[in-house]
Amino acid sequence: MDVTISRRDLFDGMALGCVISGGAPGRAEAAQKALSEPAGFVVRGDTSAALSVPHALRDGRFWEHAGPFVPTGERHDLVVVGGGRGGISAASEWLRRRPHDRVLVLDNHDGIGGHAPLCRRAGADAVMCDEESFGADTLVRLTSPGWIGRLPISVRARRDLLMLHDDPPDWLPGLPAQAKQERLAELTYAQFLREVCGVHRDVERFSRTMSCSGWGYDTRAFGAIDAWGTGYPGFAGLGLDRDQPSRFNSPTVRREWHGPAPAAAPSRDERISVRTSSPVVSVRDGVVGYFDGHRVLTVEAGAVILACPSAVVPYLVPDLPAGRRAALSRAVRVPLLEAVVRLRDPGAWRRLGVGRVRWTGAYWNESAFVPPDGVRLLATPCRSELGPGAGSAAGRRELFATPYEVLERTVRDQLARLLGPVGFDPGQGIEAIEVRRWGHALSPEYCRPWDAFYPDGPFPSDAARGPFGRIAIAGSDSEPAARGEAAVVAAIRAVEELT
Structure with missing residues (x-):
């Protein structure tokens, strides 16, 4: 059989050579997409x-099939590994300081920029109490008076939810403010609702996905202290000072206390050379190896x-000290799925x-209109009942095992359920679907109740970052505050360490 199978196919366990007639880079990937993605449907990101x-x-498994290094003869003043927000920021900051240098950015994806930023402040104006949670789909508009009375939940649950919004008591009477904050820091929001407020289980189920669009996991992992800090219902009776955050609030909540911090994408300096679909496999002795x-x-x-x-860093820089390798390996990122x-x-x-x-239990937990003709859907694969770290690892494995056709089917299904009652045909009404799969999207944010060392430290990121010879680390998870502009902060710090 006269075929060509690239080494990348071997690494991924795919034998697509039977449909590839040449050896040009990228043809195996194109063949894979052609076989797995129908017309009008495409998957980007962590493919x-x-x-x-x-x-x-x-x-x-890599070095068994990779072959020897092949020098290109190129020399760059700076090579940046990663083309997301932090990588582009680092490259641009370097050129701002050294405008005549040669800068190369290498990334394993087919594009640069990373995932879109999440939105923590602007809430949904409707909730789909869906079949997965309550046995049937019921869309409730939150902007209309008396919306709680139209929820498909028990009479007691409606009464409990109304109380949480309008007149919650002091759940912790007799405790000073600091002790109340310490108690909230020990709980997730779901635990607060069940164990402290004692509300009906339908209330906890209705509220569960409130945190997904801002944090990548639901209220079974989202801390009660941060729920208080971001204005979730149920805390007004505690009498806590709203003029300033608690010391137990996560870095992002503290930073955004008086409004969201700007999260504009960094502009790309046109002098930066970028090579996509070029995963780096080795960084040592002033030589960077990447696979084409x-x-x-x-x-x-x-x-x-x-x-x-x-x-990823310990696999690229094997000479790192063992303690630093262990600290780097502790950073478990939160997966995300966009459509x-x-x-x-x-x-x-x-x-x-x-x-x-906002959907209460369906696969995609948020859908939003993007004028003039788009819809953005968000899914959060994290198994939140396990916590942000273990839940992210478990959810990522499930995400990568989910066939592409399931992703397409769930998109069409939920749009049909949402828009079908107003005359939408999911078969003819959709022009195209682009799914963006990110297994390692959000850097871990230090937060209670999961990180007992927070806020006093020491932080794992302190042991992980810092220069190693002429190598610096600038991933957003190298900062204790791993949201918003953290990637930019890390990038600037890394440039300062090397210049």
């Missing part, structure tokens, strides 16, 4: 092609900034009369 080499490196689909090519680097997930849908009939959403819908 099988983007992850095959990093996973092979992690599992010890067939060979490990090398470039010389005056300095290297690692703007990738911290857990951007282009509608042929955007009038259906306008007829619905809402802008953003």
Whole structure:
């Protein structure tokens, strides 16, 4: 059989050579997409092609098939590993300080920029009390008076929810403010509702996905102290000072206490050279090796900034001290799944009369209209009942095992359930679906009740970051506050360490 199978195919366990007639880089990936994605449906982000080499490196399979290093003869003053917010910020900051240097950014994905920022402040204006949670779909508009009375929950649950919103008591009478905050720091919001407030189980189920769009996990993992800090119902009777955050609030809640911090994407300096679909596999002795689909090519680097997930770093820099490798490996990122849908009939959403819908238990837990003809859906695969760390690891494994056709089917199904009553046809009404799969999206935020060392430290990130020769670490999880502009802060710090 006269076929070509790239080494990348071997790393990912795929034998697609039977449909590939040449050896050009990227043809295996194109063949894979052609076989697995129907017309009008595409998957971006952490695809099988983007992850095959990093996973092979992690599992010890890469060097069995990689072959020898092939020098390119190139020399760059700075090589940045990772083309997300932090990587582009680091490259741009370097050129701002050294405008005549040569800067190269390498990334394993087919594009740069990373995932879209999450939204923590603006709430949904409607809730779909869905079949998965309550046995049938019921859309409730939160902007209309008396909306609690229209929820498909028990009479007692409605009464409890109304109390939480309008007149909650002091659940911790007799305790001073500091002791109340300490108690909240020991609980998740779901635990607060069940164990402290004693509300009906339907209230906890209705509230569960409130935190998903801002944090990547539900209220079984979201701390009660941060729920108080961001204005969730049930805390007004405690009498806590709202003029300032608690010392136990997570870094992001503290930073955004008086409004969300700006999270504009960094602009890319046109002098930066970028190579996508180029996973880095080795960084040592001033030489950076990356895989082009067939060979490990090398470039010389005056300095290297690692703007990738911290857990990846020990596989790229094997000479790191054991303690630092262990600290880097502790950073477990939260997975995310986005879908951007282009509608042929955007009038259906306008007829619905809402802008953003929270789902209480379906696969995609948020859907929002993006004018003029788009819908953005968000899913949070984290197994929140296990906590942010263990839950993210478990959810990521499930996400990567989910077939692409399931992702498409769930998008179409939920749009049909939401828009069908206003005349939407999910078969003919959708022009295109782009799913963005991010297994390592959000850097871990130090927060209570999960991190007993917070806020006093010492923090694992302190042991993980800092220069190692001419290498600096700039992933957003190298900062204790791992949201908002943390990637930019880490990038600037890494540049300062090397200049």
